Each structure stands twice: as C-alpha cells, then as structure tokens.
Amino acid sequence: MKIKIIYPDTAKHSSGRRKLLKILKWPFLAALIACPIVNVCVGGKAWSIIAVAGIAMVWSLVFAPDLVEYNRLSQSVKAILYACIMLILIDVFLVSGWALLVVPIVCLGGLILSSVLFFSDCRKQKQNMLPMLFLVIIAVIAAIAGLFIWKDEVSWPFLAMGGAAVAQLIACIIALRGEFIRELQKRFHIK
Amino acid sequence: MKVKNTFEEYKDQLSADELELLSSFFSEFDAHVILPKKERVRMRKDFQNAILYYSNTGIALQTALSRLDLKNLGGFYARPAISWYPLDDAAKIYPLSMEHGRMSVFRMSAYLKAAVVPELLQIALSFTIKRFPSFATTLKKGFFWHYLDASKRRYAAEMEILTPCQPISVSQSGSPAFRVMYFEKRISVEFFHVLTDGTGGMTFLKCLVAEYLRLIGIEAEDKSCVWDINQSPHTSEVANEFANVKRPKASTSFADKEAVQLGGKLTRHKPHRVLHFKLRSDELKAAAQRNGCTITAYMLALMFVAGKFATDELSGDMSIQVPINMRKFYPSKTVRNFSMYCGVRMPICDITDISSIVKTVSEQLTEKAAHESVSKMLTSTERLVNSLVWVPLVIKLPAARLIYGFMGDNSFTTTLSNMGIVEMPKELSEHIESMDFILGTAINNRAGCGMVTFKNTTTLSVAKNTVDPSFEEKLYELLCAEGLSVEVEGSERYED
Numbered sequence: 221m222k223i224k225i226i227y228p229d230t231a232k233h234s235s236g237r238r239k240l241l242k243i244l245k246w247p248f249l250a251a252l253i254a255c256p257i258v259n260v261c262v263g264g265k266a267w268s269i270i271a272v273a274g275i276a277m278v279w280s281l282v283f284a285p286d287l288v289e290y291n292r293l294s295q296s297v298k299a300i301l302y303a304c305i306m307l308i309l310i311d312v313f314l315v316s317g318w319a320l321l322v323v324p325i326v327c328l329g330g331l332i333l334s335s336v337l338f339f340s341d342c343r344k345q346k347q348n349m350l351p352m353l354f355l356v357i358i359a360v361i362a363a364i365a366g367l368f369i370w371k372d373e374v375s376w377p378f379l380a381m382g383g384a385a386v387a388q389l390i391a392c393i394i395a396l397r398g399e400f401i402r403e404l405q406k407r408f409h410i411k
Numbered sequence: 412m413k414v415k416n417t418f419e420e421y422k423d424q425l426s427a428d429e430l431e432l433l434s435s436f437f438s439e440f441d442a443h444v445i446l447p448k449k450e451r452v453r454m455r456k457d458f459q460n461a462i463l464y465y466s467n468t469g470i471a472l473q474t475a476l477s478r479l480d481l482k483n484l485g486g487f488y489a490r491p492a493i494s495w496y497p498l499d500d501a502a503k504i505y506p507l508s509m510e511h512g513r514m515s516v517f518r519m520s521a522y523l524k525a526a527v528v529p530e531l532l533q534i535a536l537s538f539t540i541k542r543f544p545s546f547a548t549t550l551k552k553g554f555f556w557h558y559l560d561a562s563k564r565r566y567a568a569e570m571e572i573l574t575p576c577q578p579i580s581v582s583q584s585g586s587p588a589f590r591v592m593y594f595e596k597r598i599s600v601e602f603f604h605v606l607t608d609g610t611g612g613m614t615f616l617k618c619l620v621a622e623y624l625r626l627i628g629i630e631a632e633d634k635s636c637v638w639d640i641n642q643s644p645h646t647s648e649v650a651n652e653f654a655n656v657k658r659p660k661a662s663t664s665f666a667d668k669e670a671v672q673l674g675g676k677l678t679r680h681k682p683h684r685v686l687h688f689k690l691r692s693d694e695l696k697a698a699a700q701r702n703g704c705t706i707t708a709y710m711l712a713l714m715f716v717a718g719k720f721a722t723d724e725l726s727g728d729m730s731i732q733v734p735i736n737m738r739k740f741y742p743s744k745t746v747r748n749f750s751m752y753c754g755v756r757m758p759i760c761d762i763t764d765i766s767s768i769v770k771t772v773s774e775q776l777t778e779k780a781a782h783e784s785v786s787k788m789l790t791s792t793e794r795l796v797n798s799l800v801w802v803p804l805v806i807k808l809p810a811a812r813l814i815y816g817f818m819g820d821n822s823f824t825t826t827l828s829n830m831g832i833v834e835m836p837k838e839l840s841e842h843i844e845s846m847d848f849i850l851g852t853a854i855n856n857r858a859g860c861g862m863v864t865f866k867n868t869t870t871l872s873v874a875k876n877t878v879d880p881s882f883e884e885k886l887y888e889l890l891c892a893e894g895l896s897v898e899v900e901g902s903e904r905y906e907d
Contacts, residue, residue: 221887223686227902228594230574238512238679287509289552290582344447347560348584350552402493406560407553410800411497411651 241283248283251275266313273309277302289348293337297351300330301358320370324377327359331384335391342395349392350407356392359385418459421466429472433462436476443481444488450565454488457537457565460530461626470628478626479534483641487541492561496545498605500653500796501748505605506550506557507811513681514578515604515852517861519612520597521620522844527593528627532568535623536591540566542640543615545649545747546606550581550588554803559588559606568593574905575685576851576874579603591619596844598623604748609830609848610736611746613863614638616846617835624839631836645744652749653793656741659783662791667822670730671759673721673857675879678907682859682874686883686901687847690869694895702766707733707829708773710862710871711755712765713889715772718824719762721857721882730756732823733780737789740782751788753779754823765889819854826850830863840866847872858882878904 252275259268281299304323311319334352338345363382367375393400422430440458444451458479465475498506505515540547547566548559562585571594581588581603588603598620602612621637631637699709711731718729737749755775762768778784799807820826830848847870848861857877863870873883890897 221884221899224898224900225903226595226597226687226900227575227685228571229903230572230905241511284511285582287511287582288506288550288557291584344584347549347551350554406495406551406558408555409497409553409558410555411654 244283248275248279269313270306270309273306277306289351291345291348293334293345293348294351296333296337297330297355300327300333300355304330320366320374321377324362324366324381327355327362328377328381328384330355331359331381331388335388338392339395346396346399346403349403352388352392353407356385356389360389418463421463425472432472432476436479436481439481442489443484443486445490446488446563446565454537454565457530457533461534464528464530478628483538485541485641487547488563490563492563494544494561495551496548496559496649496747497651498557498559499651499747499749500792501608501750502605503556503796504811504815505603507808508815509578510812512578513854516576516579516601517604517609517612517851518575518599518601518849519609519616519863520599520847520849521616522846523596523598523620524842524844526596527598527623529568529570529593531626532591532593532598532619532623535619535626536566536568539615539619539622539640542618542638542642542644543746544644546587546589546615548588548606549585550603550605552804555800556804557605562587566591570594571597571599574680574682574902575599575849576601576682604852607746608736608748608750609734609828609861610738610749613830613833613848614746617833620843621835621839624842627842629838629842631838634836636834636836637839648744648746650743650745651747652737652741652743652745653789656737656789658790658793659786660790661787662794663784663787665788665791665795667730667754667756668728669821670754670756670824671722671724671727672821672824672855673718673877673879673882674723675721675857675877675881677855677857677876678878678905680905680907681853681876682849682851682905683878683907684875684902684904685849686873686875686899688871688873688887688890689845689898689900690871690890690895692864692867692869695869698893698895702769704769704773705776706869707827707862708769708776709765710829710860711776711827712769712772713886713893714825714827714860715757715762715768716765716889717882717885719759720885721879722759724759726759728756728758729762729824730754730822732820732826733776734826734828735780735785737785740785751785751792753784753788755779765893820852820856823856825856825858825860826853827860827862830861832864835865844868845870849874878907 252272255268255271259266286294304327307323307326308319334355338352359381363378363385366378396403425433440455444454461479462475544561545559547562549562551558551560564585566587568591571592579588579590579601580586588606590601592599600612600616600619617637618640622640695706699706702709714731715729732752732754734750734752737751743749755772757768757771828850833846835843843865845868846863846865848863849872850859850861851874853859853876857875859874861872887897887899
C-alpha cells in the first residue's frame with residue numbers, strides 16, 4: 221500500500237508539556253504516598269494532611285489547570301480558597317488558635333484582589349464572574365457563621381470580610397445592572 | 412526615522428482617487444468593527460493583506476474593494492456579545508468527559524485545485540462566522556451545566572502545524588471551540604463536538620469554501636446548496652432539537668456489553684496516523700449494489716472483515732458504531748448536535764467474508780437505524796439529562812469523568828460515520844478536488860472511520876490509534892480485491 225503524504229511534518233511540535241507532566245506525575249505520586257506513611261511511622265502531629273493538601277493544591281493550580289474557564293479571576297479565587305483551606309488545616313492539625321483571625325483577613329485580601337481584577341476590565345471579566353460570586357457568597361456565609369459562633373472571641377475580621385463581600389456584590393450589581401441578571405441566568409440555567 | 416510598512420508603500424503608488432476610495436473603505440471598516448483595539452488592529456491588517464494580495468495579482472483596487480465589501484461583516488463585529496446558548500442534550504457529555512490531552516474533536520477538509528491564499532481565507536472566515544452565531548462562542552461553566560457564551564472577536568485562520576484532531580484549548584476567556592486551518596490546497600475546520608455535529612460542521616465548511624472562492628473571483632449562479640452568509644441567522648438554526656421533537660415513551664439502554672478491540676498497543680499520541688482511502692463513487696456504488704446493500708452497509712462489512720484480521724481475539728463480538736443524523740427523521744436546519752448512534756454487532760466467529768456477512772450487517776443497520784430505535788435513544792438521552800438537572804456541575808464533573816473513563820468506548824470496536832454526498836454549486840465544484848472527514852474521538856478504539864462523498868470521489872478516512880497497520884492493510888487489500896480503484900493518502904506516523 222503506497223501512501224502519499226499530504227500532511228505537514230509535526231515532529232517539531234510534539235507536546236513538551238505532556239512529557240513534563242508524565243515525568244512529574246511520579247514524584248508527586250511518590251510524595252503523596254510517602255508523606256502519610258512517614259508520618260504514621262515517625263508519629264507526632266498529622267503534618268502529612270497538610271503536605272498532601274499542599275501537593276494536591278500545587279498539582280491542581282500548576283500542573284492540571286482548569287480545562288474550562290482558566291482565567292485570572294477564576295485562578296485567583298481558586299488560589300485564595302485553597303490558601304484558606306490550608307490555613308484552616310494547619311490551625312486544626314499543627315498550631316492552633318490563630319485561624320479565626322488570619323483566615324478572614326486572607327479572605328478579605330482575596331475579595332479585594334478579585335475586585336481589582338474584575339473592575340479593572342469589567343467588560344471582559346463579566347464573562348468570568350461566577351468564581352468571584354462564589355467567593356463573595358462563601359465570605360458572606362462565613363462572616364454570618366463566624367459572627368454567630370465566635371462573637372465573644374474575634375468579631376472585627378468577620379465584620380470586615382462580610383462587609384467587603386456585601387460591598388463587592390453591590391458594586392458588581394451597580395456596574396453590570398441588567399447584565400448582572402443576564403449573567404446569573406446563564407450561570408444558573410438548567411436547560 | 413519611521414520605516415514604512417508594505418501597505419504604506421503600496422498606498423504611495425496609488426492615485427488620489429484610489430487613495431480616497433481606500434480611505435473611505437477603512438473609515439467604513441471602523442464603523443463595522445468595534446472590537447477591543449488589539450483585535451481591531453489585527454482585523455484591519457487582515458484587510459490590508461488581502462488588498463495587497465489582490466494588488467500583487469493584478470486585480471484593480473475597485474474590484475478588490477468590491478470583493479471585500481464590508482457589508483459582508485454585517486453588524487456582527489459592531490454589536491456587543493449578548494447571546495448565549497445552553498448546550499444541546501448530546502453536547503452536554505463532551506465538556507464533562509474531556510481531559511487534558513483528550514477531547515472529542517472532528518475535522519472536515521476541502522481540497523481545492525489551487526493552493527490556498529491565507530489572506531483571503533482569513534477574510535472568508537471573518538465574513539462567514541457571523542452566519543453561525545453558535546460557533547462564535549466560548550465554552551463557560553454554569554452552576555449546573557456548561558453553556559456557550561457569545562464571543563465577538565477576530566477568529567483566525569492558521570497554517571496547519573498540528574496533528575489532525577488535537578484538543579482545542581477552550582479554557583481562556585473568549586477562546587473558540589473550533590479552528591480553521593490551511594495547508595497547501597487544503598482548507599480544514601476542526602470542531603469540538605460541543606458546538607456541532609458532522610452536518611453542522613459541513614454546512615460551515617461549505618459556506619467558508621464558497622465565500623473563499625467568491626473572494627478568489629469564482630461566483631456561483633445557483634447557491635441553493637450553500638447558506639447565504641449575509642442572511643440573518645434564524646432561531647431554528649441554533650435550536651436544541653432534542654427538546655423540540657416528540658419522543659416515544661419507551662427508552663433504550665446506552666450500555667452494551669464490551670466489544671472486541673482491534674489489536675495493537677494504543678499510542679499516547681492520538682491519532683497516531685491518518686489515512687484517506689480515495690475511492691471512485693460510481694465503482695463503490697456498483698460494488699454495494701452487487702452485494703444488494705447500501706454503501707454504508709457494504710463499507711461496514713469490509714470493516715468487519717478487516718477488523719477480524721486486525722485482532723488476535725477468537726471469540727466475542729465486534730461492534731461498529733454508526734452515527735445517525737436525526738434530521739432524516741425530524742427535518743431541521745439546526746447546526747447544533749442532532750445525531751444519535753446505533754451499533755452493528757457481530758460475533759467474531761461469524762465474520763468470514765464480505766458476501767456472507769453483508770446481509771446480516773444490512774439487516775441490523777436497517778433495524779437499528781430505524782426511526783423507532785433511534786427515537787428510543789433520544790428518549791433515553793432526555794431522561795438522563797433531566798435526571799441530572801439539579802446536580803451541581805462540581806459533582807457531575809468528577810462523576811462523569813469516572814464513568815466515562817471506566818466505560819469509554821469499550822462497547823464498540825470502531826466507528827463509521829458516513830456524511831453522505833456533499834453538494835456544492837457547479838461553478839464552485841469545478842475548483843474543489845475532494846473532501847474528507849476525520850473522527851478523532853476514540854479512547855480505546857484503535858481506529859475511527861469517517862466517510863464523505865464529493866463529486867465522484869468517496870473518501871474513507873481512518874484515524875489510527877495504534878502502530879499496528881493490519882486493519883488498514885487488510886482494508887486496502889479487500890477494496891482492491893473487490894475491483895475498486897483506491898488511492899491512499901495520509902500522514903506520516905506521528906511521534907509517540
């Protein structure tokens with residue numbers, strides 16, 4: 221069977237990223253298995269939980285990015301949420317007593333960052349609004365819960381976080397007006 | 412000192428009248444294209460390149476500007492993007508099941524008689540895309556389902572440098588779910604299945620090629636078989652027809668028992684090789700008639716025999732998936748997905764030679780591709796989609812990947828998608844050599860076959876996912892033994 225070649229030579233364009241991922245997969249997997257084993261053998265605090273969460277976070281953010289909606293807003297929100305989860309885990313499993321103060325402040329920082337990213341290019345970023353909206357909703361819920369549960373311990377970080385979230389939501393509605401509703405219709409459609 | 416670019420140099424040679432003509436053309440351009448600056452500059456450059464091409468080929472400026480008439484842009488680039496489209500029922504699975512390096516992509520190509528002029532193809536694409544608003548979109552995540560969000564931008568026609576049917580990056584803001592490419596005499600369009608099926612894809616390719624040929628200077632008198640790109644898109648053309656048709660109450664199961672896979676180790680790089688078997692349609696039709704069946708049934712029989720030769724398995728069933736165009740049963744103009752599929756299945760021990768299996772294949776095809784059978788599948792699809800409506804995407808995604816990864820395409824040995832006969836206006840057909848259709852959707856299947864007929868050439872395209880050449884070699888041998896003239900074209904083996 222004689223084949224006439226009618227396609228360009230693509231040898232030079234083979235995927236370097238795919239090769240890199242293939243190589244990196246193994247040390248990541250090894251670390252994922254080794255950390256809990258070493259932790260159990262050595263004993264002490266459950267640091268391996270933080271290590272495993274960190275590995276998962278790096279893999280998800282750096283090596284296996286989102287296939288849909290990979291943009292600066294979604295990645296920033298994702299990184300902030302991961303950071304908050306990591307901080308909570310560190311507080312629970314390693315050194316306790318500071319997360320109630322730090323996590324809302326980090327989340328507040330995240331809200332400010334997402335606001336800057338959104339309002340600096342509102343026309344384009346309105347298409348990427350959903351992750352920011354999630355962060356706002358999570359922040360509002362967390363602030364209400366925080367103020368209700370820990371009202372005698374620390375209240376100002378929760379107040380600041382909740383206030384910023386509500387302000388961001390209002391600013392977003394004012395900036396987008398009718399488009400805000402249209403964006404919500406798209407994002408929550410069930411058709 | 413500012414260095415003049417080629418277009419500036421070109422302008423220096425023009426007369427005052429011509430300069431005025433050009434100036435009014437570009438001021439009209441500014442009214443038609445209200446995109447972000449970067450995009451606008453690129454589009455302006457596209458038109459400048461096209462004008463330069465015309466000038467270099469001795470075409471007068473007036474003629475060039477009349478071919479590039481900006482009314483062909485319509486208001487598409489001047490209005491903000493506000494429309495959006497929920498995915499049709501068949502498309503919903505594609506974004507859920509895609510992974511890094513794996514995506515359901517298919518390609519359609521037209522082979523012209525002369526080398527493609529990239530400058531004019533780019534303009535043809537800019538003119539054509541407005542007629543297909545559901546293609547001028549970007550894939551987005553909703554809370555429950557993905558959807559297509561309108562994206563007004565310059566869609567680029569690029570030189571082909573990749574293996575056919577490679578995943579399309581749909582992750583960035585505004586990134587399209589299709590790509591237009593050219594290589595020598597070939598114009599190709601690759602689609603992520605989320606946008607359209609073969610029929611919709613072919614409608615687009617035909618419009619693109621017709622518009623490209625018009626820009627070259629070839630006009631057709633009767634354009635009834637190609638959409639007029641300057642007509643307004645109609646709602647019915649972007650409709651999710653799955654939701655509109657009357658379905659039977661009875662449904663059918665998607666799951667089927669595992670089929671025998673062709674032999675050979677799966678390559679990491681998919682497809683590993685693409686082959687086109689170019690056949691004479693009249694000979695193929697005569698061969699099918701000799702066997703008392705349709706061309707699809709005849710080709711399926713050939714594939715069963717070649718498939719048996721390409722595996723070491725001695726027991727089990729071979730099954731070939733055959734997509735069915737639902738527009739046959741429910742007339743529709745939609746360019747969204749509106750296809751179902753059926754599986755033609757045979758025990759491997761019953762596969763002997765073409766003449767002895769062709770009757771069974773034909774009977775199965777008639778029965779399984781019948782209105783009633785595929786309508787049951789339509790009902791199943793709708794029920795499945797409805798049952799998942801209120802499940803958030805964040806839960807659907809990992810579940811779908813797990814199920815799809817587990818089941819994959821194991822219930823089929825291979826696929827044969829026959830696009831049928833493609834018609835183009837007579838004047839344009841004279842400038843088109845042939846067409847092909849490549850399926851790049853396989854996971855575990857070692858081969859996927861697409862077939863399309865243009866004029867007297869039927870092209871059977873095989874996308875191979877294994878180095879083992881026995882399937883295509885046997886297929887070639889069978890075609891020759893049947894007395895058909897076969898020309899084989901294709902790619903080198905891609906690096907794994």
